[in-house]
Amino acid sequence: MLILITSTVAALAMNNNAKNQDEKIARIYQDKKLIYTIDLNSVKETYRLTIDGKDKSENIVEVRNGSIGIINASCPDHICIDTGFIDNSSVPVVCLPNKIIIEISDNTDNSIDAVAN
Amino acid sequence: MVTLSLSLTACNNSNGETSSVYEISLGSDYDDSNEKSLSFFAMDTYMNFKAYGENAKAAVNEASTIVEDLENKLSVTNPESEISKINSSANNAIKVSEDTLTLISTALDVNKKSDGAFDITIYPIVKLWGFTTGKYKVPSREELSKNLEYVDSSKITLDEKASTVTVPKNIEIDLGGIAKGYAGKKAADKIRSMGIESALLNLGGNIQTIGSKPDGSAWGVSICNPEDSSKQLCRIEVVDKAVVTSGGYQRYFEENGKSYHHIIDPKSGYPAENGLVSVTIVDEDGMLCDALSTTLFVLGKDKALEYCEKYGIEAILITDDKKIYVTDELKESFSIIYQSSGYSLAK
Secondary structure, three states: OHHHHHHHHHHHHHHHHHHHHHHOOEEEEEEEEEEEEHHHHHHHOOOOEEEEEEEEEEEEEEEEOOOEEEEHHHHHHHHHHHHHOOOOOOOEEOOOOOOEEEEOOOOOOOOEEEEEE | OOEEEEEEEEEEOOOEEEEEEEEEEHHHHHOOOOOOOOOOEEOEEEEEEEEEEEOOHHHHHHHHHHHHHHHHHHOOOOOOHHHHHHHOOOOOOOOOOOOHHHHHHHHHHHHHHHHOOOOOOHHHHHHHOOOOOOOOOOOOOHHHHHOOOOOOOHHHEEEEEOEEEEOOOOOOOOOOHHHHHHHHHHHHHHHHHHHEEEEEEOOEEEEEEEEEOOOOOOOEEEEEEEOOOEEEEEEEOOOOOOOEEEEEEOOOEEEEEEEEEEEEOOOOEEEOOOOEEEEEEEEEHHHHHHHHHHHHHHHHHHHHHHHHEEEEEEEEEEEEEEEEEEHHHHHHOEEEEOOOOEEEEOO
């Protein structure tokens, strides 16, 4: 009986832990609007999103399991593409000309609060 | 469990453009310490302000307004800004705000101390390279030498009593190398004055910390691998300090197989090539951090280390042969995160 209770508690605790740690939410903003919220850890197959903006601007976002990045963009500087794929909350992917921000909120790495760049 | 509330504010700059502010409030999972986070675009970059505790929401809002007000005063592309008025003044004294006076006076001081490695009159050269518009090109030697005549901070006359700035025709000031750091400093002062003891401001990669983390521990700030800025190379711990990095990897273009970055040496008019790939300054004063990260990058390793020694500056220098130089006071909290790429601490 005691064993059963203990294992149930353990199972519950594990379940809770798994829920918190498994969450890796990416949010994509265009100008001032949240346009996508994606749990990157639940992505099974890599896929792409096209974000159309003003003056025929375009950004193509690739969503992978655990990471996200911009792979093609109409902006002149391509800083958003050069940032590469992000997999944690320390650095956002930003396309200034097309006003796109991709941020990840996770709760896993407490040792880095900010990236000087 | 995470709830998201999005509130939208649009405000008009004096140049008629609409800038936008959005706010993310993370719900219960994130709310143990009453965190308020605000992300917005200002000064041509992405900013995120986080504050903790009572009053946090009002604090980040007011701090962001301070940054936007400064942008209106200081932007070189806004024709109504104080800087634009100075640039088109043709030798007439222009009355300016305390902010502009402080910035120009600090810039002139760093210019002197660095023997001209930092120069806010570099703007005509930066324009030639296309770093202001994104239409990059390598200027001809003739164009460069002609415009280098207009790079001369000694032509700026500052009258602190009368609060005026005078520059001759063709001299143009751009505070891009110092304004973000100053904005972080002023925003931090505002947040502190509202009783906040823990906040983290990210002004397009310029980091300004207020106090320590809500749990009392120091903030962990990392520095990018210059070869791959999505990876982190090393980490330091700070309390109540600003951390600012300048690197050639941050903005560059390629022409005929050669890479040209955005940190221009005011003496040559070409991107500074002195063996450094990244310079990070850590100091209480974010404005100084901003100016000195550029300055030391231009000076190169040896002169940069001399400068640190002479003026008591704490810095992390990364060289193109993958050595990391760390000044004494930072050594205690310094650690390397990403070692597989062959970077190592210089002796």
